[in-house]
Amino acid sequence: MTADDEPPTLHDDRLSVEDLLASPRGRSLVFGLALNGRDDEFDEEGEPLTEGARALSEARHDVFIAGFLADKEQGAAVAMYLGEGDSEPESGDVTAQDVAATLRRVTPLRPTQIDLENEMAEVISGAMYWQPPHGADQIAAAPEVREALRPFAEMLISTGLLDVWTAPLHPGNQWALAWDDADHRSGLPAVFDRPLGPVDSTAAPAITLTDLYPPLEGDVARLSWGLDEWLADVLTTETEYRHDFAKNPYEEVSGEWWSTPPDGLWSSTGTWPDGTLIGVELVEDDFGLERARACRLKLRPDARIAEIRGPEDWADLCRRYPLDVTAQRRQVWFEATSRKGRWVIPDWSRVSEEFDGVHVGLAGYLRTAGAVIDVTEGRLGEEAETVPTAGNTDDRTASLVAGWHPDTTFWLNNVIEAVTEVAEWRYDGDADRWVRG
Incomplete structure:
Protein backbone atom coordinates (compact mmCIF):
# COMPACT_ATOMS: atom_id res chain seq x y z
CA MET A 1 0.00 0.00 0.00
CA THR A 2 1.40 3.38 -1.00
CA ALA A 3 1.04 6.58 0.97
CA ASP A 4 -1.67 7.69 -1.48
CA ASP A 5 -3.62 4.48 -0.85
CA GLU A 6 -3.76 4.91 2.91
CA PRO A 7 -7.21 6.05 4.04
CA PRO A 8 -7.48 9.43 5.75
CA THR A 9 -7.98 9.70 9.49
CA LEU A 10 -11.63 9.53 10.56
CA HIS A 11 -13.25 12.49 12.25
CA ASP A 12 -14.95 11.81 15.57
CA ASP A 13 -18.36 12.91 14.28
CA ARG A 14 -19.94 9.54 13.74
CA LEU A 15 -23.58 9.35 12.79
CA SER A 16 -25.97 9.15 15.71
CA VAL A 17 -29.48 7.81 16.14
CA GLU A 18 -30.74 11.40 16.22
CA ASP A 19 -28.90 12.20 12.97
CA LEU A 20 -30.71 9.34 11.24
CA LEU A 21 -34.16 10.11 12.61
CA ALA A 22 -33.94 13.88 12.05
CA SER A 23 -33.07 13.78 8.34
CA PRO A 24 -35.26 12.73 5.38
CA ARG A 25 -32.70 10.35 3.88
CA GLY A 26 -31.67 8.94 7.26
CA ARG A 27 -35.28 8.12 8.12
CA SER A 28 -35.81 6.52 4.72
CA LEU A 29 -32.75 4.32 5.27
CA VAL A 30 -33.88 3.19 8.72
CA PHE A 31 -37.47 2.70 7.54
CA GLY A 32 -36.37 0.50 4.67
CA LEU A 33 -34.11 -1.61 6.88
CA ALA A 34 -36.91 -1.99 9.43
CA LEU A 35 -39.09 -3.62 6.76
CA ASN A 36 -36.40 -6.09 5.68
CA GLY A 37 -36.81 -9.68 6.85
CA ARG A 38 -35.24 -13.10 6.74
CA ASP A 39 -36.22 -15.16 3.70
CA ASP A 40 -36.35 -18.38 5.74
CA GLU A 41 -39.24 -16.98 7.78
CA PHE A 42 -41.53 -16.84 4.71
CA ASP A 43 -42.76 -19.65 2.47
CA GLU A 44 -42.49 -19.73 -1.33
CA GLU A 45 -45.69 -17.67 -1.66
CA GLY A 46 -44.35 -15.06 0.75
CA GLU A 47 -46.59 -16.10 3.61
CA PRO A 48 -45.08 -15.68 7.10
CA LEU A 49 -43.99 -18.83 8.93
CA THR A 50 -43.21 -17.34 12.35
CA GLU A 51 -44.73 -14.82 14.73
CA GLY A 52 -41.89 -12.42 13.95
CA ALA A 53 -42.51 -12.73 10.22
CA ARG A 54 -46.24 -12.21 10.78
CA ALA A 55 -45.58 -8.96 12.64
CA LEU A 56 -43.28 -7.82 9.84
CA SER A 57 -45.88 -8.71 7.21
CA GLU A 58 -48.49 -6.65 9.05
CA ALA A 59 -46.10 -3.71 9.28
CA ARG A 60 -45.36 -3.90 5.56
CA HIS A 61 -49.09 -3.95 4.82
CA ASP A 62 -49.78 -0.93 7.01
CA VAL A 63 -46.89 1.03 5.51
CA PHE A 64 -48.10 0.24 1.99
CA ILE A 65 -51.68 1.33 2.71
CA ALA A 66 -50.72 4.42 4.71
CA GLY A 67 -48.23 5.47 2.03
CA PHE A 68 -50.81 4.95 -0.71
CA LEU A 69 -53.33 7.10 1.16
CA ALA A 70 -50.74 9.84 1.78
CA ASP A 71 -49.86 9.87 -1.92
CA LYS A 72 -53.53 10.02 -2.88
CA GLU A 73 -54.31 12.83 -0.44
CA GLN A 74 -51.58 15.02 -1.93
CA GLY A 75 -52.95 14.47 -5.44
CA ALA A 76 -50.43 11.95 -6.74
CA ALA A 77 -51.57 9.77 -9.63
CA VAL A 78 -51.52 6.44 -7.81
CA ALA A 79 -53.61 3.34 -8.36
CA MET A 80 -54.08 0.10 -6.46
CA TYR A 81 -54.75 -3.22 -8.12
CA LEU A 82 -57.57 -4.92 -6.25
CA GLY A 83 -58.57 -8.54 -6.04
CA GLU A 84 -62.12 -9.74 -6.55
CA GLY A 85 -64.31 -8.43 -3.74
CA ASP A 86 -61.65 -6.03 -2.45
CA SER A 87 -62.26 -2.31 -2.09
CA GLU A 88 -59.80 0.54 -2.21
CA PRO A 89 -58.79 1.84 1.24
CA GLU A 90 -60.22 5.16 2.31
CA SER A 91 -58.71 8.04 4.21
CA GLY A 92 -58.15 7.12 7.84
CA ASP A 93 -58.20 3.36 7.29
CA VAL A 94 -54.49 3.13 8.23
CA THR A 95 -52.84 6.03 10.00
CA ALA A 96 -49.35 6.92 11.13
CA GLN A 97 -50.37 5.77 14.60
CA ASP A 98 -51.28 2.36 13.15
CA VAL A 99 -47.92 2.12 11.39
CA ALA A 100 -46.09 3.00 14.61
CA ALA A 101 -48.04 0.37 16.51
CA THR A 102 -47.19 -2.42 14.06
CA LEU A 103 -43.54 -1.34 13.86
CA ARG A 104 -43.25 -1.68 17.63
CA ARG A 105 -44.12 -5.37 17.26
CA VAL A 106 -41.27 -5.96 14.79
CA THR A 107 -37.94 -7.19 16.17
CA PRO A 108 -35.00 -5.22 14.71
CA LEU A 109 -32.57 -7.38 12.71
CA ARG A 110 -28.87 -6.71 12.52
CA PRO A 111 -28.19 -5.48 8.93
CA THR A 112 -25.15 -6.58 6.95
CA GLN A 113 -22.99 -4.41 4.72
CA ILE A 114 -24.87 -5.76 1.70
CA ASP A 115 -28.22 -4.96 3.34
CA LEU A 116 -26.99 -1.44 4.01
CA GLU A 117 -25.72 -0.85 0.47
CA ASN A 118 -28.88 -2.26 -1.11
CA GLU A 119 -31.19 -0.20 1.05
CA MET A 120 -29.12 2.94 0.56
CA ALA A 121 -29.45 2.43 -3.20
CA GLU A 122 -33.24 2.27 -2.76
CA VAL A 123 -33.19 5.48 -0.73
CA ILE A 124 -31.15 7.31 -3.37
CA SER A 125 -33.29 6.09 -6.27
CA GLY A 126 -36.37 7.51 -4.53
CA ALA A 127 -34.84 10.91 -3.75
CA MET A 128 -36.79 13.65 -5.54
CA TYR A 129 -36.68 17.42 -5.22
CA TRP A 130 -39.29 18.46 -7.77
CA GLN A 131 -42.42 17.00 -6.16
CA PRO A 132 -43.70 16.12 -2.68
CA PRO A 133 -42.00 13.24 -0.84
CA HIS A 134 -43.33 9.75 -1.39
CA GLY A 135 -46.19 8.78 0.89
CA ALA A 136 -44.01 6.34 2.84
CA ASP A 137 -41.48 9.12 3.50
CA GLN A 138 -44.27 11.33 4.79
CA ILE A 139 -45.40 8.55 7.12
CA ALA A 140 -41.82 8.08 8.37
CA ALA A 141 -41.68 11.78 9.25
CA ALA A 142 -44.66 11.54 11.64
CA PRO A 143 -43.42 11.93 15.25
CA GLU A 144 -44.89 8.63 16.44
CA VAL A 145 -43.35 6.69 13.54
CA ARG A 146 -39.97 8.35 14.03
CA GLU A 147 -40.03 7.21 17.65
CA ALA A 148 -41.07 3.68 16.63
CA LEU A 149 -38.05 3.61 14.30
CA ARG A 150 -35.64 4.39 17.14
CA PRO A 151 -34.82 0.73 18.00
CA PHE A 152 -34.01 0.07 14.33
CA ALA A 153 -31.76 3.13 14.18
CA GLU A 154 -30.05 2.00 17.39
CA MET A 155 -29.47 -1.44 15.88
CA LEU A 156 -27.95 0.10 12.76
CA ILE A 157 -25.63 2.35 14.76
CA SER A 158 -24.57 -0.57 16.97
CA THR A 159 -23.24 -2.51 13.96
CA GLY A 160 -20.46 0.03 13.44
CA LEU A 161 -21.09 -0.14 9.69
CA LEU A 162 -21.69 3.62 9.55
CA ASP A 163 -18.50 4.56 11.40
CA VAL A 164 -16.48 4.87 8.18
CA TRP A 165 -19.19 7.01 6.59
CA THR A 166 -17.76 10.10 8.27
CA ALA A 167 -14.40 9.70 6.54
CA PRO A 168 -13.17 12.80 4.71
CA LEU A 169 -12.21 12.61 1.07
CA HIS A 170 -9.62 9.92 0.30
CA PRO A 171 -7.32 11.66 -2.24
CA GLY A 172 -5.68 8.42 -3.38
CA ASN A 173 -8.98 6.70 -4.15
CA GLN A 174 -10.97 9.04 -6.38
Whole structure:
Protein backbone atom coordinates (compact mmCIF):
# COMPACT_ATOMS: atom_id res chain seq x y z
CA MET A 1 0.00 0.00 0.00
CA THR A 2 1.40 3.38 -1.00
CA ALA A 3 1.04 6.58 0.97
CA ASP A 4 -1.67 7.69 -1.48
CA ASP A 5 -3.62 4.48 -0.85
CA GLU A 6 -3.76 4.91 2.91
CA PRO A 7 -7.21 6.05 4.04
CA PRO A 8 -7.48 9.43 5.75
CA THR A 9 -7.98 9.70 9.49
CA LEU A 10 -11.63 9.53 10.56
CA HIS A 11 -13.25 12.49 12.25
CA ASP A 12 -14.95 11.81 15.57
CA ASP A 13 -18.36 12.91 14.28
CA ARG A 14 -19.94 9.54 13.74
CA LEU A 15 -23.58 9.35 12.79
CA SER A 16 -25.97 9.15 15.71
CA VAL A 17 -29.48 7.81 16.14
CA GLU A 18 -30.74 11.40 16.22
CA ASP A 19 -28.90 12.20 12.97
CA LEU A 20 -30.71 9.34 11.24
CA LEU A 21 -34.16 10.11 12.61
CA ALA A 22 -33.94 13.88 12.05
CA SER A 23 -33.07 13.78 8.34
CA PRO A 24 -35.26 12.73 5.38
CA ARG A 25 -32.70 10.35 3.88
CA GLY A 26 -31.67 8.94 7.26
CA ARG A 27 -35.28 8.12 8.12
CA SER A 28 -35.81 6.52 4.72
CA LEU A 29 -32.75 4.32 5.27
CA VAL A 30 -33.88 3.19 8.72
CA PHE A 31 -37.47 2.70 7.54
CA GLY A 32 -36.37 0.50 4.67
CA LEU A 33 -34.11 -1.61 6.88
CA ALA A 34 -36.91 -1.99 9.43
CA LEU A 35 -39.09 -3.62 6.76
CA ASN A 36 -36.40 -6.09 5.68
CA GLY A 37 -36.81 -9.68 6.85
CA ARG A 38 -35.24 -13.10 6.74
CA ASP A 39 -36.22 -15.16 3.70
CA ASP A 40 -36.35 -18.38 5.74
CA GLU A 41 -39.24 -16.98 7.78
CA PHE A 42 -41.53 -16.84 4.71
CA ASP A 43 -42.76 -19.65 2.47
CA GLU A 44 -42.49 -19.73 -1.33
CA GLU A 45 -45.69 -17.67 -1.66
CA GLY A 46 -44.35 -15.06 0.75
CA GLU A 47 -46.59 -16.10 3.61
CA PRO A 48 -45.08 -15.68 7.10
CA LEU A 49 -43.99 -18.83 8.93
CA THR A 50 -43.21 -17.34 12.35
CA GLU A 51 -44.73 -14.82 14.73
CA GLY A 52 -41.89 -12.42 13.95
CA ALA A 53 -42.51 -12.73 10.22
CA ARG A 54 -46.24 -12.21 10.78
CA ALA A 55 -45.58 -8.96 12.64
CA LEU A 56 -43.28 -7.82 9.84
CA SER A 57 -45.88 -8.71 7.21
CA GLU A 58 -48.49 -6.65 9.05
CA ALA A 59 -46.10 -3.71 9.28
CA ARG A 60 -45.36 -3.90 5.56
CA HIS A 61 -49.09 -3.95 4.82
CA ASP A 62 -49.78 -0.93 7.01
CA VAL A 63 -46.89 1.03 5.51
CA PHE A 64 -48.10 0.24 1.99
CA ILE A 65 -51.68 1.33 2.71
CA ALA A 66 -50.72 4.42 4.71
CA GLY A 67 -48.23 5.47 2.03
CA PHE A 68 -50.81 4.95 -0.71
CA LEU A 69 -53.33 7.10 1.16
CA ALA A 70 -50.74 9.84 1.78
CA ASP A 71 -49.86 9.87 -1.92
CA LYS A 72 -53.53 10.02 -2.88
CA GLU A 73 -54.31 12.83 -0.44
CA GLN A 74 -51.58 15.02 -1.93
CA GLY A 75 -52.95 14.47 -5.44
CA ALA A 76 -50.43 11.95 -6.74
CA ALA A 77 -51.57 9.77 -9.63
CA VAL A 78 -51.52 6.44 -7.81
CA ALA A 79 -53.61 3.34 -8.36
CA MET A 80 -54.08 0.10 -6.46
CA TYR A 81 -54.75 -3.22 -8.12
CA LEU A 82 -57.57 -4.92 -6.25
CA GLY A 83 -58.57 -8.54 -6.04
CA GLU A 84 -62.12 -9.74 -6.55
CA GLY A 85 -64.31 -8.43 -3.74
CA ASP A 86 -61.65 -6.03 -2.45
CA SER A 87 -62.26 -2.31 -2.09
CA GLU A 88 -59.80 0.54 -2.21
CA PRO A 89 -58.79 1.84 1.24
CA GLU A 90 -60.22 5.16 2.31
CA SER A 91 -58.71 8.04 4.21
CA GLY A 92 -58.15 7.12 7.84
CA ASP A 93 -58.20 3.36 7.29
CA VAL A 94 -54.49 3.13 8.23
CA THR A 95 -52.84 6.03 10.00
CA ALA A 96 -49.35 6.92 11.13
CA GLN A 97 -50.37 5.77 14.60
CA ASP A 98 -51.28 2.36 13.15
CA VAL A 99 -47.92 2.12 11.39
CA ALA A 100 -46.09 3.00 14.61
CA ALA A 101 -48.04 0.37 16.51
CA THR A 102 -47.19 -2.42 14.06
CA LEU A 103 -43.54 -1.34 13.86
CA ARG A 104 -43.25 -1.68 17.63
CA ARG A 105 -44.12 -5.37 17.26
CA VAL A 106 -41.27 -5.96 14.79
CA THR A 107 -37.94 -7.19 16.17
CA PRO A 108 -35.00 -5.22 14.71
CA LEU A 109 -32.57 -7.38 12.71
CA ARG A 110 -28.87 -6.71 12.52
CA PRO A 111 -28.19 -5.48 8.93
CA THR A 112 -25.15 -6.58 6.95
CA GLN A 113 -22.99 -4.41 4.72
CA ILE A 114 -24.87 -5.76 1.70
CA ASP A 115 -28.22 -4.96 3.34
CA LEU A 116 -26.99 -1.44 4.01
CA GLU A 117 -25.72 -0.85 0.47
CA ASN A 118 -28.88 -2.26 -1.11
CA GLU A 119 -31.19 -0.20 1.05
CA MET A 120 -29.12 2.94 0.56
CA ALA A 121 -29.45 2.43 -3.20
CA GLU A 122 -33.24 2.27 -2.76
CA VAL A 123 -33.19 5.48 -0.73
CA ILE A 124 -31.15 7.31 -3.37
CA SER A 125 -33.29 6.09 -6.27
CA GLY A 126 -36.37 7.51 -4.53
CA ALA A 127 -34.84 10.91 -3.75
CA MET A 128 -36.79 13.65 -5.54
CA TYR A 129 -36.68 17.42 -5.22
CA TRP A 130 -39.29 18.46 -7.77
CA GLN A 131 -42.42 17.00 -6.16
CA PRO A 132 -43.70 16.12 -2.68
CA PRO A 133 -42.00 13.24 -0.84
CA HIS A 134 -43.33 9.75 -1.39
CA GLY A 135 -46.19 8.78 0.89
CA ALA A 136 -44.01 6.34 2.84
CA ASP A 137 -41.48 9.12 3.50
CA GLN A 138 -44.27 11.33 4.79
CA ILE A 139 -45.40 8.55 7.12
CA ALA A 140 -41.82 8.08 8.37
CA ALA A 141 -41.68 11.78 9.25
CA ALA A 142 -44.66 11.54 11.64
CA PRO A 143 -43.42 11.93 15.25
CA GLU A 144 -44.89 8.63 16.44
CA VAL A 145 -43.35 6.69 13.54
CA ARG A 146 -39.97 8.35 14.03
CA GLU A 147 -40.03 7.21 17.65
CA ALA A 148 -41.07 3.68 16.63
CA LEU A 149 -38.05 3.61 14.30
CA ARG A 150 -35.64 4.39 17.14
CA PRO A 151 -34.82 0.73 18.00
CA PHE A 152 -34.01 0.07 14.33
CA ALA A 153 -31.76 3.13 14.18
CA GLU A 154 -30.05 2.00 17.39
CA MET A 155 -29.47 -1.44 15.88
CA LEU A 156 -27.95 0.10 12.76
CA ILE A 157 -25.63 2.35 14.76
CA SER A 158 -24.57 -0.57 16.97
CA THR A 159 -23.24 -2.51 13.96
CA GLY A 160 -20.46 0.03 13.44
CA LEU A 161 -21.09 -0.14 9.69
CA LEU A 162 -21.69 3.62 9.55
CA ASP A 163 -18.50 4.56 11.40
CA VAL A 164 -16.48 4.87 8.18
CA TRP A 165 -19.19 7.01 6.59
CA THR A 166 -17.76 10.10 8.27
CA ALA A 167 -14.40 9.70 6.54
CA PRO A 168 -13.17 12.80 4.71
CA LEU A 169 -12.21 12.61 1.07
CA HIS A 170 -9.62 9.92 0.30
CA PRO A 171 -7.32 11.66 -2.24
CA GLY A 172 -5.68 8.42 -3.38
CA ASN A 173 -8.98 6.70 -4.15
CA GLN A 174 -10.97 9.04 -6.38
CA TRP A 175 -12.66 7.82 -9.56
CA ALA A 176 -14.39 9.85 -12.27
CA LEU A 177 -17.25 8.11 -14.08
CA ALA A 178 -18.36 8.05 -17.70
CA TRP A 179 -21.70 6.37 -18.40
CA ASP A 180 -22.93 4.25 -21.27
CA ASP A 181 -26.20 6.13 -21.60
CA ALA A 182 -27.21 5.01 -25.08
CA ASP A 183 -30.92 5.23 -24.27
CA HIS A 184 -30.67 9.00 -23.79
CA ARG A 185 -27.69 10.04 -25.91
CA SER A 186 -26.30 8.58 -29.12
CA GLY A 187 -22.69 7.49 -29.08
CA LEU A 188 -20.34 6.54 -26.25
CA PRO A 189 -17.86 8.79 -24.45
CA ALA A 190 -14.35 8.60 -25.89
CA VAL A 191 -13.02 6.96 -22.74
CA PHE A 192 -14.86 3.76 -23.74
CA ASP A 193 -12.32 3.44 -26.55
CA ARG A 194 -9.43 3.36 -24.08
CA PRO A 195 -7.77 0.10 -23.04
CA LEU A 196 -8.49 -1.03 -19.49
CA GLY A 197 -5.87 -1.06 -16.77
CA PRO A 198 -3.10 1.31 -15.63
CA VAL A 199 -2.46 4.34 -17.81
CA ASP A 200 1.11 5.29 -18.68
CA SER A 201 0.73 9.04 -18.80
CA THR A 202 4.13 9.42 -20.46
CA ALA A 203 3.24 7.16 -23.38
CA ALA A 204 -0.52 7.56 -23.80
CA PRO A 205 -2.46 10.74 -24.57
CA ALA A 206 -3.96 12.31 -21.49
CA ILE A 207 -7.59 11.54 -20.78
CA THR A 208 -9.51 14.80 -20.70
CA LEU A 209 -12.80 15.86 -19.17
CA THR A 210 -14.55 15.79 -22.54
CA ASP A 211 -13.58 12.12 -22.89
CA LEU A 212 -16.13 11.38 -20.15
CA TYR A 213 -19.07 12.85 -22.09
CA PRO A 214 -20.91 11.34 -25.06
CA PRO A 215 -20.16 13.10 -28.35
CA LEU A 216 -22.43 15.98 -29.28
CA GLU A 217 -24.54 15.77 -32.42
CA GLY A 218 -26.21 18.62 -34.22
CA ASP A 219 -27.65 21.54 -32.32
CA VAL A 220 -27.27 20.06 -28.82
CA ALA A 221 -26.87 22.12 -25.67
CA ARG A 222 -23.35 22.26 -24.31
CA LEU A 223 -22.47 19.68 -21.74
CA SER A 224 -19.41 21.46 -20.41
CA TRP A 225 -19.73 24.66 -18.44
CA GLY A 226 -17.15 26.83 -16.75
CA LEU A 227 -17.97 28.46 -13.43
CA ASP A 228 -18.21 31.94 -14.95
CA GLU A 229 -20.62 30.70 -17.63
CA TRP A 230 -22.62 28.86 -15.00
CA LEU A 231 -22.91 31.98 -12.82
CA ALA A 232 -24.01 34.11 -15.77
CA ASP A 233 -26.68 31.54 -16.63
CA VAL A 234 -28.00 31.39 -13.04
CA LEU A 235 -28.17 35.19 -12.79
CA THR A 236 -29.90 35.51 -16.15
CA THR A 237 -32.41 32.82 -15.25
CA GLU A 238 -33.12 34.44 -11.87
CA THR A 239 -33.77 37.79 -13.57
CA GLU A 240 -36.15 36.20 -16.06
CA TYR A 241 -38.07 34.40 -13.32
CA ARG A 242 -38.35 37.61 -11.29
CA HIS A 243 -39.82 39.43 -14.26
CA ASP A 244 -42.30 36.61 -14.77
CA PHE A 245 -43.22 36.73 -11.09
CA ALA A 246 -43.83 40.48 -11.22
CA LYS A 247 -46.26 39.95 -14.11
CA ASN A 248 -48.13 37.08 -12.46
CA PRO A 249 -47.17 36.35 -8.83
CA TYR A 250 -49.71 33.53 -8.57
CA GLU A 251 -48.43 31.48 -11.48
CA GLU A 252 -46.80 28.23 -10.43
CA VAL A 253 -43.67 27.97 -12.55
CA SER A 254 -41.29 25.07 -12.12
CA GLY A 255 -37.53 25.35 -12.58
CA GLU A 256 -34.21 23.67 -11.92
CA TRP A 257 -34.19 21.60 -8.74
CA TRP A 258 -30.50 20.78 -8.17
CA SER A 259 -27.90 22.69 -6.14
CA THR A 260 -24.74 21.11 -7.52
CA PRO A 261 -21.94 22.82 -9.41
CA PRO A 262 -22.23 22.60 -13.21
CA ASP A 263 -21.80 19.35 -15.13
CA GLY A 264 -18.79 20.68 -17.00
CA LEU A 265 -16.49 20.02 -14.04
CA TRP A 266 -14.63 16.91 -13.02
CA SER A 267 -16.39 14.98 -10.28
CA SER A 268 -15.30 11.84 -8.48
CA THR A 269 -16.35 9.17 -6.01
CA GLY A 270 -14.69 6.69 -3.66
CA THR A 271 -15.33 3.01 -2.91
CA TRP A 272 -17.10 0.73 -0.46
CA PRO A 273 -14.94 -1.50 1.77
CA ASP A 274 -15.03 -4.28 -0.86
CA GLY A 275 -13.76 -1.94 -3.57
CA THR A 276 -17.06 -1.36 -5.39
CA LEU A 277 -17.41 2.21 -6.55
CA ILE A 278 -19.96 4.06 -4.46
CA GLY A 279 -20.82 6.21 -7.46
CA VAL A 280 -22.12 3.34 -9.59
CA GLU A 281 -24.52 2.13 -6.89
CA LEU A 282 -25.79 5.40 -5.44
CA VAL A 283 -27.11 7.60 -8.24
CA GLU A 284 -29.86 10.18 -7.76
CA ASP A 285 -32.28 10.54 -10.67
CA ASP A 286 -31.01 7.25 -12.15
CA PHE A 287 -32.13 6.29 -15.67
CA GLY A 288 -31.40 2.59 -15.22
CA LEU A 289 -27.71 2.91 -16.08
CA GLU A 290 -25.92 -0.44 -16.35
CA ARG A 291 -22.41 0.25 -17.61
CA ALA A 292 -19.69 2.74 -16.74
CA ARG A 293 -16.02 3.45 -17.27
CA ALA A 294 -14.15 4.64 -14.20
CA CYS A 295 -10.98 6.73 -14.33
CA ARG A 296 -8.76 6.79 -11.26
CA LEU A 297 -7.51 10.32 -10.65
CA LYS A 298 -4.18 11.59 -9.45
CA LEU A 299 -4.78 14.80 -7.52
CA ARG A 300 -2.45 17.60 -6.65
CA PRO A 301 -1.34 17.00 -3.04
CA ASP A 302 -2.18 20.57 -2.04
CA ALA A 303 -5.84 20.39 -3.15
CA ARG A 304 -8.10 22.30 -0.75
CA ILE A 305 -11.27 20.39 0.15
CA ALA A 306 -14.51 21.71 1.64
CA GLU A 307 -16.04 18.83 3.61
CA ILE A 308 -19.83 18.85 3.93
CA ARG A 309 -20.36 16.74 7.06
CA GLY A 310 -23.76 18.17 7.91
CA PRO A 311 -26.20 21.06 7.46
CA GLU A 312 -23.99 23.59 9.23
CA ASP A 313 -21.11 23.09 6.76
CA TRP A 314 -23.47 23.72 3.85
CA ALA A 315 -25.06 26.70 5.60
CA ASP A 316 -21.60 28.17 6.18
CA LEU A 317 -20.84 28.10 2.45
CA CYS A 318 -24.19 29.74 1.75
CA ARG A 319 -23.61 32.49 4.31
CA ARG A 320 -20.18 33.35 2.95
CA TYR A 321 -20.94 32.91 -0.74
CA PRO A 322 -24.72 33.36 -1.14
CA LEU A 323 -26.36 33.17 -4.56
CA ASP A 324 -30.05 34.05 -4.50
CA VAL A 325 -32.14 31.57 -6.50
CA THR A 326 -35.52 32.30 -4.89
CA ALA A 327 -37.42 33.04 -8.09
CA GLN A 328 -36.23 30.00 -10.03
CA ARG A 329 -36.46 27.54 -7.12
CA ARG A 330 -39.51 28.88 -5.26
CA GLN A 331 -42.11 26.53 -6.76
CA VAL A 332 -40.08 23.36 -7.26
CA TRP A 333 -38.56 23.47 -3.76
CA PHE A 334 -41.94 24.37 -2.29
CA GLU A 335 -43.26 21.15 -3.82
CA ALA A 336 -40.39 19.20 -2.25
CA THR A 337 -40.37 20.85 1.19
CA SER A 338 -43.71 22.70 1.66
CA ARG A 339 -41.66 25.81 2.45
CA LYS A 340 -42.08 29.22 0.86
CA GLY A 341 -39.36 31.77 1.39
CA ARG A 342 -35.99 32.98 0.23
CA TRP A 343 -33.64 30.33 -1.14
CA VAL A 344 -29.90 30.52 -1.75
CA ILE A 345 -27.22 28.12 -2.94
CA PRO A 346 -23.45 28.51 -2.72
CA ASP A 347 -21.96 30.63 -5.50
CA TRP A 348 -19.52 28.01 -6.73
CA SER A 349 -17.56 30.59 -8.72
CA ARG A 350 -16.67 32.31 -5.43
CA VAL A 351 -16.30 29.09 -3.43
CA SER A 352 -13.57 28.15 -5.92
CA GLU A 353 -11.45 31.03 -4.65
CA GLU A 354 -11.11 29.27 -1.29
CA PHE A 355 -11.59 25.59 -2.14
CA ASP A 356 -10.58 23.33 -5.02
CA GLY A 357 -13.15 20.64 -4.31
CA VAL A 358 -16.42 20.17 -2.41
CA HIS A 359 -17.03 16.72 -0.94
CA VAL A 360 -20.45 15.57 0.27
CA GLY A 361 -19.58 12.32 2.03
CA LEU A 362 -21.94 9.52 2.95
CA ALA A 363 -22.67 10.86 6.43
CA GLY A 364 -22.92 14.41 5.10
CA TYR A 365 -25.43 13.26 2.51
CA LEU A 366 -27.58 11.44 5.06
CA ARG A 367 -27.61 14.46 7.36
CA THR A 368 -28.30 17.13 4.75
CA ALA A 369 -29.90 15.90 1.51
CA GLY A 370 -33.53 16.94 1.21
CA ALA A 371 -33.61 18.83 4.52
CA VAL A 372 -34.44 22.53 4.67
CA ILE A 373 -31.18 24.08 5.88
CA ASP A 374 -31.49 27.34 7.78
CA VAL A 375 -28.84 29.74 6.56
CA THR A 376 -29.68 32.85 8.53
CA GLU A 377 -32.49 34.78 10.11
CA GLY A 378 -33.62 37.60 7.92
CA ARG A 379 -32.44 37.84 4.35
CA LEU A 380 -29.25 37.66 2.36
CA GLY A 381 -29.14 39.93 -0.65
CA GLU A 382 -31.12 42.91 -1.82
CA GLU A 383 -34.75 43.76 -1.17
CA ALA A 384 -36.85 44.01 -4.32
CA GLU A 385 -40.50 43.76 -5.24
CA THR A 386 -39.66 41.21 -7.89
CA VAL A 387 -38.16 38.77 -5.37
CA PRO A 388 -41.02 36.31 -4.83
CA THR A 389 -40.94 36.04 -1.05
CA ALA A 390 -44.49 37.23 -0.35
CA GLY A 391 -46.39 34.73 1.76
CA ASN A 392 -43.30 33.21 3.31
CA THR A 393 -43.83 30.44 5.82
CA ASP A 394 -40.92 31.99 7.71
CA ASP A 395 -38.57 34.95 7.50
CA ARG A 396 -35.40 32.93 7.16
CA THR A 397 -33.07 32.35 4.27
CA ALA A 398 -32.70 28.64 3.58
CA SER A 399 -30.98 26.23 1.21
CA LEU A 400 -31.34 22.66 -0.02
CA VAL A 401 -28.78 19.99 -0.89
CA ALA A 402 -30.35 18.47 -3.99
CA GLY A 403 -28.97 16.39 -6.84
CA TRP A 404 -25.76 15.34 -5.09
CA HIS A 405 -24.85 11.68 -5.29
CA PRO A 406 -23.48 10.44 -1.94
CA ASP A 407 -19.69 10.55 -1.62
CA THR A 408 -19.33 12.84 -4.60
CA THR A 409 -16.70 15.53 -4.94
CA PHE A 410 -16.99 18.30 -7.49
CA TRP A 411 -13.63 19.77 -8.50
CA LEU A 412 -13.92 23.53 -8.89
CA ASN A 413 -10.32 24.12 -9.95
CA ASN A 414 -7.74 22.30 -12.02
CA VAL A 415 -6.15 20.00 -9.44
CA ILE A 416 -6.30 16.74 -11.41
CA GLU A 417 -2.81 15.90 -12.62
CA ALA A 418 -3.59 12.69 -14.51
CA VAL A 419 -5.77 9.64 -14.97
CA THR A 420 -3.75 6.65 -13.74
CA GLU A 421 -6.13 3.75 -14.39
CA VAL A 422 -9.25 2.91 -16.39
CA ALA A 423 -11.71 0.22 -15.28
CA GLU A 424 -15.10 -0.94 -16.50
CA TRP A 425 -18.07 -1.56 -14.24
CA ARG A 426 -21.32 -3.24 -15.26
CA TYR A 427 -24.53 -4.15 -13.52
CA ASP A 428 -24.99 -7.92 -13.12
CA GLY A 429 -28.74 -8.46 -13.08
CA ASP A 430 -28.48 -12.08 -11.94
CA ALA A 431 -26.36 -11.17 -8.92
CA ASP A 432 -28.14 -7.82 -8.47
CA ARG A 433 -24.73 -6.20 -8.01
CA TRP A 434 -22.28 -3.98 -9.83
CA VAL A 435 -19.16 -5.90 -10.81
CA ARG A 436 -15.84 -4.83 -12.23
CA GLY A 437 -14.69 -6.03 -15.61
